[in-house]
Amino acid sequence: MPPGEASEKWDPAHLMDLLWRTRPRGTRGPRGSLSLDEVVAAGVEIADEEGLAGVSMRKVAGRLGVTVMSLYRYVPSKEDLLDLMFEMATPEPTMAADWPTDWRGRLTAYAHEMRKLLVERSWMLDIPISTPPMGPHNFAWMDLALGAMADTPLTEDDKLGILILISGYAMNESRQIVSMNRAVARTGVSYEEWGEVYHRMLERATATGRFPALTRVVESEVFARSHATAEEDFDYGLSFLLDGVAALIAQREKG
Amino acid sequence: MPPGEASEKWDPAHLMDLLWRTRPRGTRGPRGSLSLDEVVAAGVEIADEEGLAGVSMRKVAGRLGVTVMSLYRYVPSKEDLLDLMFEMATPEPTMAADWPTDWRGRLTAYAHEMRKLLVERSWMLDIPISTPPMGPHNFAWMDLALGAMADTPLTEDDKLGILILISGYAMNESRQIVSMNRAVARTGVSYEEWGEVYHRMLERATATGRFPALTRVVESEVFARSHATAEEDFDYGLSFLLDGVAALIAQREKG
DNA sequence: TAGACTTCGTGTACACCATACACAGTTTTA
DNA sequence: TAAAACTGTGTATGGTGTACACGAAGTCTA
Secondary structure, three states: OOOOOOOOOOOHHHHHHHHOOOOOOOOOOOOOOOOHHHHHHHHHHHHHHHOHHHOOHHHHHHHHOOOOHHHHHOOOOHHHHHHHHHHHHOOOOOOOOOOOOOHHHHHHHHHHHHHHHHHHOHHHHHOOOOOOOOOHHHHHHHHHHHHHOOOOOOOHHHHHHHHHHHHHHHHHHHHHHHHHHHHHHHHOOOHHHHHHHHHHHHHHHHOOOOOHHHHHHHHOOOOOOOOOOHHHHHHHHHHHHHHHHHHHHHHHHHO | OOOOOOOOOOOHHHHHHHHOOOOOOOOOOOOOOOOHHHHHHHHHHHHHHHOHHHOOHHHHHHHHOOOHHHHHHOOOOHHHHHHHHHHHHOOOOOOOOOOOOOHHHHHHHHHHHHHHHHHHOHHHHHOOOOOOOOOHHHHHHHHHHHHHOOOOOOOHHHHHHHHHHHHHHHHHHHHHHHHHHHHHHHHOOOHHHHHHHHHHHHHHHHOOOOOHHHHHHHHOOOOOOOOOOHHHHHHHHHHHHHHHHHHHHHHHHHO
16 A cells, blocks of 8 residues: 555444454453453443433543553544444344234334333434444344335335334434423423423514414414323324335335 | 522523523623624634534634633523524525425425535534524524415414424434535545445345345345435435325315 | 722633553463 | 563643633713
């Protein structure tokens, strides 16, 4: 390789080696007193307790009774640690028991499962994702959703598109739920009162007359009335997507 | 008020005052040499040039020729500054000219406009959003989308749900595009080659036989083949949503 | 007009943060 | 036995947001 040419670019394969624990490890020196899993697990613990902002290399090291710099023998950077935490926090999907048999039921269950995970471990949504999914657990989830559509006449192209669409929807909806939960925690205003508060803000803003369509929504008191549960809201949007899938399936069956 | 009761909670109304420039300003002391708009604009400039990570209070102050701490006379915290930047970076929607007349065309245009903005100013997606939209420009966008459905028999409840759904979709899709752009920038691997690279990673992973449905997708070479443009991908998912909206409209017309 | 009151910008200081680097100790291979 | 490779550690660098105290400057009230 010509010198100076390879301007030190980042290689996604390194991350994959970390995720799959396939990093070649020389046999020479002393074996580490820790394992990659222990380091990542410590990070996950802290994130579960204090959120992602609480995860610092110092705290991870402290929890393991080790100096900060020794962590870098296991993980190239904090960014990689976060990617590894995301993978570890994604559970192996185990839905054999009550797993429905029709594609619609399965995709619904999949979306719900994803939302449940992301709302519980909301710090996962705070991790800046810099690559497409590459870890084994994440692949397993993809496989699950794709498998849900196995009995349909959809093309593989279709399935992939739908997978992305539904995952995106679940992430998005989770993001909103989480942001609402945090607002509640931070303000001390209850979940129910927040609709009231937002309603008043909108009233103040629409009083200028600049937002006619928004004004009509506000006047309909959607915000002020006690609203549907987050679960219902989620299913509402999901049904839109699944109707679209159904239509596509019908089309593929015909053609 | 009983002492010790109000345990110093965060008040969203303060943020709204900032966003609407309605913060009461005493008339006593000297007038500031800067304005809130100048501070926020400086932040936006830096974000445009270096991304959100480049925005620090020190750099903003430096750009304005002022000490760091003086910024806190205009903005309570960096978090608020970011919220203000989000609002300022959202342009006043001006789509009078080629604005379609049917709801479907309008919602499509809306979604495209949103995607364009978020991909251009990708740092907006990096801002941790902690409240529902409260700024004038954000309200204007909401109004636009709601107004797009004015001629339909949808209830105000429906419209709000659809607004959230479509905005969420646009944000989500933008997030993916941006993350791809960043991967390209960081690895030096071209946009086209990335499919190739990811394909090989998937091949390696599916070789274990653990992911049957994923294997079928990989074997179909969806990733390896040069793929649809991001624009086409976007419209693909959007059509799903809009079909759902059409179905709901038909239903409301009947009932 | 004098003094009280506010608000300004500034400098200093603190408690963090990620990580580059050199080093000494330990383990394995040639 | 010596070389090589890998380990954990301490130190150091250059960042981060913001609390606090200060003097200067402007505006209101008596």
